[in-house]
Amino acid sequence: MKEKQKIVIIDYGAGNIQSIKFAIKRLGFEAKLSNDAAEIRNADKVIFPGVGEAGSAMAMLRSTGLDTVIPTLKQPVLGICLGMQLMCNSSEEGNTTGLGIFDADVKRFNKQVKVPQIGWNQITNLETHLFDGVNEGEYVYLVHSYYVPECKDEICRTEYGVKYSTALHRDNFYGVQFHPEKSSKTGEQILKNFLKL
Incomplete structure (x- = not known):
């Protein structure tokens, strides 16, 4: 049954999409890279990755029309790293307006902590x-300079100078700030859980 799942990774030029594709393959599934609206709408599961700068990533989404497609999706959607941040209302990075799926605004870490946060950190309040x-208290792998303050959509928390939301959920939309594809067995379990939703 699981082989028949249609999993699409949104390909909009801002993601470490190959490593996500390989992580899904290790779980026994095939994922397809696509920026085609119809193909994305018809998928059973959608993964929205992102690495890079919020403003230019949003510009790429707008240029393909995917900024209007993603918020209307009905199947489970998982935003990863910048993907999750773009699903929020806004980001201080480039004063970017986001997709408005999660009711949160992305902030830059203050100068008291080393930026970007790179490496392993604990997740709590799961x-x-x-x-x-x-x-x-499991550890996941993070690389980021901006974060989502604690908010009502939070389903997981991390502390790095400040307590912040490392994962979000609203309706069929999920987002994780960390990289499950680089987070060893913990990340593998989270990806597996997402594919089971």
């Missing part, structure tokens, strides 16, 4: 089936 089989 909620929803996305974290089935994941223990409080």
Whole structure:
């Protein structure tokens, strides 16, 4: 049954999409890269990755019309790293207006901490089936200079100078600030849980 799942990774020129594709393949699934609206709408699961700068990534989404497609998707959608941040209302990075899926505004870490945060950090306050089989205090891999302050869509929290939301959920939309594809067994479990939703 699982082989028949149609998994699409949104390809808009801003992502480490190959490593996500390989991570999904290791779980026994095939994922397709696509920027075709019809193909994305028809997928069983959609992954929205992102690495880079918020303003230019949003410009790429707008140029392909995907900025209007993504918020209307009905199947489970997982935003990763910048993908999650673009699903928020706005970002201080380039004063960017986001997709408005999550009711949160992305802030830059203050000067008291080393930026970007690179490396392993703990996740706590785990909620929803996305974290089935994941223990409080597990470590995940993060690379980012901007963060989502604690908000009502939070389903997971991390501390780095400030407590912030490392994962978000609203309706069929999920977002993780960390890279599950680089987070060892914990990340693998989270991806597996997403594909089971």
